[in-house]
Amino acid sequence: MWNGQVVRALGTMSGTSLDGVDAALVETDGERIVAFGPTQYRRYTDVEQTTLRGALGMWPGDDIQAATRLVEDAHLEALAGFEGYDLVGFHGQTLAHDPHGRGTHQAGDGARLAQALGRPVVWDFRTNDVRLGGEGAPLAPFFHFACAKWIGAEMPLCFLNLGGVGNLTWVDPRKTRPEDQGALLAFDTGPANAPLNDLMQQRRGQAFDKDGALAATGEVVAGALELFLDDGYFRKMPPKSLDRDAFSDMLDLVRELADADAAATMTGMAAAAVMQAMEHCPTPPDRLLVTGGGRHNPVMMQMLRAGLDCPVDPVEAVGLNGDMLEAQAFAYLAVRVARGLPTSCPTTTGVRALVGGGTVSGT
Ligand SMILES: Nc1ncnc2c1ncn2[C@@H]1O[C@H](COP(=O)(O)OP(=O)(O)OP(=O)(O)O)[C@@H](O)[C@H]1O
Ligand SMILES: CC(=O)N[C@H]1[C@@H]2OC[C@@H](O2)[C@@H](O)[C@@H]1O[C@H](C)C(=O)O
DSSP, X not given: OOTTOOEEEEEEEEOTTOSEEEEEEEEEOSSSEXXXXXXXXXXXXXXXXXXXXXXXXXXXXXXXXXXXXXXXXXXXXXXXXXXXXXXXXXXXXXXXXXXXXXXXXXXXXXXXXXXXHTSOEEEOOSHHHHHTTOXXXXXXXXXXXXXXXXXXXXXXXXXXXXXXXXXXXXXXXXXXXTTSTXXXXXXEEEEOSHHHHHHHHHHHSOSSOGGGTTGGGSOOOHHHHHHHHTSGGGTSOSSOOOOTTXXXXXXXXXXXXXXXXXXXXXXXXXXXXXXXXXXXXXXXXXXXXXXXXXXXXXXXXXXXXXXXXXXXXXXXXXXXXXXXXXXXXXXXXXXXXXXTOOSBOHHHHOOSSOBOOOEEEOO
16 A cells, blocks of 8 residues: 555554543655644543543453543544545554553554544554564654654664653664664653652642642652662563553552652652663663653653753754654554554564554555
């Protein structure tokens, strides 16, 4: 399908923070980014968020009909305003991720979306990778490689996504293709915003620590931070990936702390996980470009800047859109799947061979 042609692809992402659906248009042939197009955000209501939260950890066959329906309907609303696109990359909502056990589960039926939209929909991006022994995540790295080319980078650099979970991609833009040996190294760094959000919900009834306001008034408690960094995940060599709630018991580490110190310490944990992760880079990167909601948190950004040897900037510094990068990634990956190009490789997910993840529904 579309061999070598530039197509207008719409990508969607409903991330681990459960805040809403991002949708973005990318013009690409599946190799080169030609242009970025319009974007759209459709927030989940509080009721919808509660339903999704209740479905976390569930698998196909469990009682997830309401969650699945609302994910599909929210996507249809997010996509309703777009015109003139050729196909859709539909990530869905990850409810459970256990790549070495039960697999990986993204809620939402791409075939239903294809029928409703009258366009081909590429979906279920992670299962093929897991079947071939991969982590099934992260998948954005092949897109990060294209972004590195798009910004004209000449030396190795890193992309860091600070979503619910953090993930890091080291890219060598001197390579020709993302699947070339030595072009990419990628993995999940650890928890980023998800446990901090859970803390804010428990202690303050707020969805997140806006602008790091609470953390800014507290102190990082070294003992709790050390216990956190003792976790075997940080010593594990990449590739490696995480479920949203893999570190949910880290809330116990700050249970005795006052709210502000607890928020500062959890922000410090997210930053420290990234610092540990940077040790795995094959060569020191020229710079670290940050995407995802955590780049809006000045306390988290300041901690990263203080702890790393390279410049740390939001991706906006190079003209990219940090709120939409993941949605754009799934637009790009959809075109790769449609063209039969790989979307992951041994150094991004640990998969045994190059694999193109995803099912194409509709014509
Ligand atoms: N102004 C802000 N101040 C502090 N934190 C913020 C701000 N804006 C967003 N965030 C954090 O970013 C989170 C949303 O990030 P993002 O949308 O990248 O997550 P996601 O895509 O759902 O996650 P993932 O990439 O893990 O799937 C919010 O839940 C919040 O914790
Ligand atoms: C299983 C799953 O949905 N993982 C997400 C999650 O959110 C961030 C991190 O954990 C990353 O591994 C991945 O998403 C991004 C988009 C990825 O696959 O690159």
